[in-house]
Amino acid sequence: MITLRGLTKRFGGVTAVDDLTVEIRPGQVTGFLGPNGAGKSTTMRMVLGLDRPTAGQALVNGRDYRTLRHPLYEVGALLDATGVHPARSGVAHLRAMARSNGVPERRVAQVLDLVGLDARAAGKPGRALSLGMGQRLGIAGALLGDPPVLLLDEPVNGLDPDGVRWIRGFTRRLADEGRTVLVSSHLMSEMQQTADRLVVLGRGRLVADAPLAELIAARPAASVRVRGPEPAALAALGDRLAAEGATVTADEGGMSVAGSTAGRVGDLAHEMGVRLHELTPVAPSLEEAFLELTADSVEYAAGPTGGGTR
Numbered sequence: 001m002i003t004l005r006g007l008t009k010r011f012g013g014v015t016a017v018d019d020l021t022v023e024i025r026p027g028q029v030t031g032f033l034g035p036n037g038a039g040k041s042t043t044m045r046m047v048l049g050l051d052r053p054t055a056g057q058a059l060v061n062g063r064d065y066r067t068l069r070h071p072l073y074e075v076g077a078l079l080d081a082t083g084v085h086p087a088r089s090g091v092a093h094l095r096a097m098a099r100s101n102g103v104p105e106r107r108v109a110q111v112l113d114l115v116g117l118d119a120r121a122a123g124k125p126g127r128a129l130s131l132g133m134g135q136r137l138g139i140a141g142a143l144l145g146d147p148p149v150l151l152l153d154e155p156v157n158g159l160d161p162d163g164v165r166w167i168r169g170f171t172r173r174l175a176d177e178g179r180t181v182l183v184s185s186h187l188m189s190e191m192q193q194t195a196d197r198l199v200v201l202g203r204g205r206l207v208a209d210a211p212l213a214e215l216i217a218a219r220p221a222a223s224v225r226v227r228g229p230e231p232a233a234l235a236a237l238g239d240r241l242a243a244e245g246a247t248v249t250a251d252e253g254g255m256s257v258a259g260s261t262a263g264r265v266g267d268l269a270h271e272m273g274v275r276l277h278e279l280t281p282v283a284p285s286l287e288e289a290f291l292e293l294t295a296d297s298v299e300y301a302a303g304p305t306g307g308g309t310r
């Protein structure tokens with residue numbers, strides 16, 4: 001379990017994370033979604049004790065990271081690719097990590113096995129690792145202490161389709177084992193494939209916190225597609241809808257009606273005796289819904305003060 005309470009981080013004049021209160025629960029993959037610069041990495045860094053909150057709290061299993069006696073046993077993280085020294089092998093990296101955290105060395109072979117890295121791959125120096133192997137190694141490191149909580153920051157960035165599939169399957173398995181799994185991404189399409197629940201950030205603020213299915217269902221219908229065999233009757237229907245305040249755009253074989261509902265268009269067509277062959281609500285794509293949710297922060301990211309330095 002990860003608990004954020006009023007979590008706030010300011011860097012000079014930039015509020016990277018703004019009064020964030022949310023609970024990330026076990027047994028689920030929680031997608032942490034937001035455009036670049038929304039504050040996802042900063043939030044994860046505060047959970048891991050790498051950045052100190054300006055205000056509020058970030059708790060792992062009810063405790064501040066800095067008070068955990070054996071943090072590797074409580075929370076594992078993949079923050080950036082691997083952190084493996086270019087000249088050091090993956091297995092040497094994991095052994096050093098295990099030693100300095102009081103994890104028995106036999107666990108190294110176990111985690112390599114879990115992430116599907118064989119001895120040959122694990123024996124390569126950091127500089128010879130592909131991005132996909134580097135991610136697996138990073139996740140192996142996160143799993144060394146078999147922690148109940150895992151944070152993965154943009155784990156699929158730059159991976160090939162096989163690597164992406166592997167990460168998706170693996171995060172699912174970790175959640176099914178009852179762990180708390182928080183996975184960040186700036187891509188709605190990615191989260192759609194991975195997450196049970198979404199926590200959406202925009203400009204450091206909580207924009208949504210709901211099951212994925214609920215967010216999908218809550219998307220408003222952007223417009224209604226209407227087709228019929230009688231152009232004149234359809235045009236009359238369009239005029240009535242426009243008079244009610246809808247925006248009607250004629251297109252081939254029919255029209256598109258925004259600012260009304262399929263129910264209203266259908267009722268009116270019935271009342272006017274207009275034959276219809278199609279009446280289809282057209283929902284915006286999830287990507288569009290996401291952009292809408294985070295529109296403020298997108299503007300912010302594109303604005304003159306958006307691209308601050310780390």
Ligand SMILES: Nc1ncnc2c1ncn2[C@@H]1O[C@H](COP(=O)(O)OP(=O)(O)OP(=O)(O)O)[C@@H](O)[C@H]1O
Pocket residue numbers: 011014015016017034035036037038039040041042043186306307308309310
């Ligand atoms: N150490 C720092 N010093 C100053 N500003 C920072 C620092 N770290 C982050 N920021 C700023 O805080 C804001 C949030 O950044 P953060 O990296 O947390 O966002 P993000 O959602 O993880 O985006 P990305 O996917 O691009 O990493 C940005 O405006 C960023 O420039």
